[in-house]
Amino acid sequence: MAVTLQQFSIMKVNAIVDITTEKIIVDGKTVISGPDLLRSAYLSLKMDYPKFYKMDQLSKLGLLSVEYLMKIKGVDEKYGDDEIAVLFNNRDASACSDIEHLRAISNGIPSPSVFVYTLPNIVLGEIAIRNKWFGEQLCTVTNSPNYALLYQQCSALMHKGSTKAIILLIVNSLENTFDACTVLIEKDGSVTGIPFTPKELERIIKKHARAKT
Amino acid sequence: MVIKSSIHVGAENIVCPLGENIDQTFEQALKGINSITEFPNKVVNGKPVLVSRFSDERKRNIKNLIIDSVQGSIGRCSYDPLKADKTLFILSTTKGNIDELENSVQDAMLGRLLNEVVNELGFSGNSFVVSNACISGLLSVITAHDLMQNGFYDHAVICGADMVSDFTLSGFGSLFAMDDKPCKPFDKARAGITLGEGAASLVLSKNADIFDRSFTYCGGASANDANHISGPSRTGEGLYRAIKKSLEEANIQADEIDQIAAHGTATMFNDDMESIAFDRIGCEKIPLHSYKGYFGHTLGAAGLMELALLFRSTKEEVILPCAGFSDPGTTKALNVVSKTVHKTTSTLLKTSSGFGGCNASAIFHYEG
Numbered sequence: 001m002a003v004t005l006q007q008f009s010i011m012k013v014n015a016i017v018d019i020t021t022e023k024i025i026v027d028g029k030t031v032i033s034g035p036d037l038l039r040s041a042y043l044s045l046k047m048d049y050p051k052f053y054k055m056d057q058l059s060k061l062g063l064l065s066v067e068y069l070m071k072i073k074g075v076d077e078k079y080g081d082d083e084i085a086v087l088f089n090n091r092d093a094s095a096c097s098d099i100e101h102l103r104a105i106s107n108g109i110p111s112p113s114v115f116v117y118t119l120p121n122i123v124l125g126e127i128a129i130r131n132k133w134f135g136e137q138l139c140t141v142t143n144s145p146n147y148a149l150l151y152q153q154c155s156a157l158m159h160k161g162s163t164k165a166i167i168l169l170i171v172n173s174l175e176n177t178f179d180a181c182t183v184l185i186e187k188d189g190s191v192t193g194i195p196f197t198p199k200e201l202e203r204i205i206k207k208h209a210r211a212k213t
Numbered sequence: 214m215v216i217k218s219s220i221h222v223g224a225e226n227i228v229c230p231l232g233e234n235i236d237q238t239f240e241q242a243l244k245g246i247n248s249i250t251e252f253p254n255k256v257v258n259g260k261p262v263l264v265s266r267f268s269d270e271r272k273r274n275i276k277n278l279i280i281d282s283v284q285g286s287i288g289r290c291s292y293d294p295l296k297a298d299k300t301l302f303i304l305s306t307t308k309g310n311i312d313e314l315e316n317s318v319q320d321a322m323l324g325r326l327l328n329e330v331v332n333e334l335g336f337s338g339n340s341f342v343v344s345n346a347c348i349s350g351l352l353s354v355i356t357a358h359d360l361m362q363n364g365f366y367d368h369a370v371i372c373g374a375d376m377v378s379d380f381t382l383s384g385f386g387s388l389f390a391m392d393d394k395p396c397k398p399f400d401k402a403r404a405g406i407t408l409g410e411g412a413a414s415l416v417l418s419k420n421a422d423i424f425d426r427s428f429t430y431c432g433g434a435s436a437n438d439a440n441h442i443s444g445p446s447r448t449g450e451g452l453y454r455a456i457k458k459s460l461e462e463a464n465i466q467a468d469e470i471d472q473i474a475a476h477g478t479a480t481m482f483n484d485d486m487e488s489i490a491f492d493r494i495g496c497e498k499i500p501l502h503s504y505k506g507y508f509g510h511t512l513g514a515a516g517l518m519e520l521a522l523l524f525r526s527t528k529e530e531v532i533l534p535c536a537g538f539s540d541p542g543t544t545k546a547l548n549v550v551s552k553t554v555h556k557t558t559s560t561l562l563k564t565s566s567g568f569g570g571c572n573a574s575a576i577f578h579y580e581g
Contacts, residue, residue, distance in 0.1 A: 082436065082454065093323050093344055098380075102314055105383045115384035116443045116568060119307060121345045125569030128437035134454055136435050137571060138356055141342040143324030149339050156359035161434055161458050174318070 011158060012193030015073045015184040016204055017065045020212045021177060026068050038064060045071065054113065055126060056097045058173040062088070062123035063130055065182035066167060073184060075165065076131060083164040085136040085157045086124050088171070089150060093120045093141050096173045123171065136163055145170060145205050151198040154185055170205065181208040220358050222417050222577060223427030225521035226285035228278055229411025230265045231508045234285050238508070239525045242533055243553065247507045249395040249407050252377075257386035260393045265409030265509035266377045273410075275310055279330050279374045282412035286370065290423045294368035294416055295336045301366040302331055302340040303357055305349040305373035306513040309342075311380045330372075339366075343513075347476070347567030348435065349373060350413070350516025355433035355575055357417050367419050373514035374412035381408060381512070388443070390480055396510070398477030398503035398535055399484050399549045401542025406478045409509020413517035426528055426581060428561070432462025433575030443568050445482045449490025451572035452564060456494045459562070459574040467495040470576070471558035472532055474523040476565045477503020478510055479537065483566065488543035496562070502550045506536025516565045516573070523561055527579050530557050 018025040023033035024041055032041050038060050042052050045067055052060060066086075070076050075084065097117035104110045116122060121139035128134070136157055142149070154166050164187050171180040183204060185196050194200055225235055230248035232238030241248075248265040255262045267273050287293050294300050304327045313320035323342045331340050343353045350373040357369035375381075385391050385408065392405035421427055436458065438451035446452075460467060473496060475487055491497055504519045511518055526533050532554040541549060559579040566572045 081439075089341075091322070091324055092318075095318050095321075098311070098314055098321070099318070101380065101384060105379060110383040110387040112384075112387045112443075115387055118380075118384065119344070119346045119568055121567075121569040121571060122442050124345075125437065125442045125571065128439040128570060129441070132439050134436050134439050134451060137345070137437055138352065138435070139343065139345040141323040141327075141344050142340075143322070143328060146339065146341070149341060152339075152360055152363070152365045153356070156356070156363045156365070159363060160359055161462065 010187060011185050011196040013183055013196050013200060014186045014193045015069050017068045017182040018208045018211050019061055019065060019180040025211060026072055049130065056117040057178055058094060058096060058120065058171060059117065059123045059126040061171045061173060061178055061180040062169055063126055065169060065180050066127050066131065069167065069182065069184050075184060079164055081132055082135040082162045084133055084167060085163040086127060086167045086169065087153055087157060088120065088124055088139045088169045089145060090120065090141060090170060090172050091143055092172045092174055094118050096175060099175065136160060147198045147202040151201055158187060179212050181205055220361050220417055220419060220430045221421045221424060221427040222415055222430055223424035224286040224289040224416040225524045226282050227411065227413045227518050227521045228282045229508050229518065230267050235521055235525050239522065242507045242522060243531065247395060247536055249509055257382055257391065258389065262382060262391065263393065263395055263407050264377050265407065267410065273376065275374050275376050276326060276329050278412040279304065279372050280333055282414040283334060283370060283372050286414040286416055290416055292423060294370055294418060294423065295334055297368050299367040300338050301357060301360060301369040302336055302338065303343055303353045303369065303371045304330060305343045305353040305371065305517060306375055307344055307346060307349060308375060308378065308380060311378050346569050346571055347512055347515055348565040348571045348573040349513040351520065351563055351565040351573040351575055352435055354415065354520065355435065355573060358430045358433060361417060361419065369417040370414065371517065372412060372414040373517035375512040375514050376410045377408050392479060395537055396479035396505055397537040398479040398505055399543055399547060400538045401540040403479040403481060403484060405480050407505065407509040409511045411508060411511050411514055411518060413514055413521045415517060415521065428524060428577040428579055431576040431578050432459040434458035434462065435571060435573045438570035438572065440570055442570060445486035445566065449486045449493060451570055452487060452490035452566055453493045455572045455574035456490065456564065459576050463576040465560065469560055470496060470499050470562045471560045473499050473501040473562045474519050475501050475503050477505055477535065479505060485544040488545040488547050491547060492545035497546060498548050500532050500550045500554065501547050502533060502535035520563050523563060527558055527561060530555060532556055532558060
């Protein structure tokens with residue numbers, strides 16, 4: 001079955017969440033800033049989800065990004081429990097927890113609660129648990145974002161099975177630095193949504209990179 | 214059965230301690246031999262550790278292992294898919310070069326390993342790493358298929374690889390998840406995993422003529438348990454959903470499947486979870502095995518090593534037994550293969566499950 005380009009053009013970008021070490025920006029507006037950013041964001045979102053404190057930084061970033069999408073766009077109410085696919089891409093994989101596990105090994109006391117986070121897809125598991133999502137997921141790693149490839153992966157996921165929306169998460173987390181760029185892509189996007197293309201994705205990710213500096 | 218897809222899979226290869234290529238690995242498995250041995254001078258939780266690990270240190274270079282496996286697959290094709298237009302390369306791995314982390318974060322990066330591999334292969338097309346725990350291998354095949362089906366690629370070359378490392382041994386040790394005897398998938402007395410290392414590769418193509426003999430991809434899906442990051446679901450929800458969606462995409466009923474290559478890690482909870490999912494979907498009577506008793510659990514390579522061995526044994530009209538299994542003992546009864554069966558099978562189901570609550574399932578049809 002051939003898929004025409006016309007079918008791709010119905011994909012729309014409907015929300016963007018940027019997290020830098022200083023602030024969280026939702027659709028271009030700063031919603032929170034300051035020190036101890038992730039904890040402050042968790043408290044301000046009134047999530048009442050104590051598991052958050054047990055997570056590694058990568059999972060916290062992913063969970064908060066999706067939480068802002070839920071809160072602001074009400075995505076969850078629109079879709080069934082397997083209609084949202086999550087595509088993850090980054091450069092550092094789970095380096096932050098990897099280093100922590102390596103340190104625990106050299107101290108002679110490796111901890112299961114650290115070890116389980118030494119896989120980058122754990123963030124997808126945490127998001128699925130929090131939101132009770134049973135949909136498609138894909139966790140990928142590349143040295144830098146490949147816009148054409150990410151667009152292709154989103155298109156393929158969007159045309160697969162029950163998927164009606166995609167959350168694209170690009171999250172990097174190292175010990176002293178982190179950033180997350182999260183994009184909500186919907187099939188039947190509102191008329192105000194921006195058409196999702198590789199060029200648009202490049203613009204979003206480059207804008208995010210500028211916000212970091 | 215209706216085969217909607219026109220994407221073919223073949224040229225399977227394995228490089229692991231059991232065999233230097235797919236031929237050797239299959240021959241060893243057919244003889245009932247496994248490559249699980251005691252790791253010399255290694256103690257975890259006060260006990261010796263069993264692993265499937267190359268005894269020759271020169272073979273323990275993950276980059277060379279990947280190249281070796283991929284070249285073996287390409288050698289089985291009528292032309293080099295890496296030299297064709299519109300080819301995709303996927304590397305499937307959980308921890309890649311993790312031993313390098315002691316030196317620097319950069320040296321251990323998965324993207325760096327990927328770039329070294331594609332440079333050495335002389336490939337300049339699109340490539341990425343799938344690092345999705347133990348479903349990475351199977352998820353790479355599903356993803357490659359979906360990208361091809363959408364018209365983005367004509368060929369895909371996929372390789373999975375992972376090594377036995379102190380990093381993973383001490384991690385699984387801290388979870389008390391390793392058996393101190395060779396793993397016994399789906400057996401009553403199963404007591405944990407046996408870690409392994411190795412690489413496996415496959416080629417996907419829209420052109421069946423690239424292969425001598427191949428399989429058609431019929432359907433595949435992933436689904437999350439949405440339950441726990443390291444504990445398997447008590448209802449097998451994610452695996453059940455992934456299989457159900459694969460059956461729908463393939464447009465077949467559960468009882469049309471001839472053979473199941475399950476994940477079967479040999480932990481008590483995982484194998485029980487799989488039994489519940491297979492029972493719920495109506496697959497409990499179908500011959501089923503896990504191959505982890507031959508070459509251990511190779512994490513990011515596991516799905517591809519198991520798919521490669523499944524393809525090869527199907528071509529040889531053999532259903533290999535579930536090595537390590539003798540007495541049934543899962544929550545729901547399954548038809549676990551305990552002796553080699555010489556039989557023609559054509560519709561195959563492969564499943565994988567992993568940390569993060571992830572599950573993947575795919576169905577293939579043998580074309581001969």
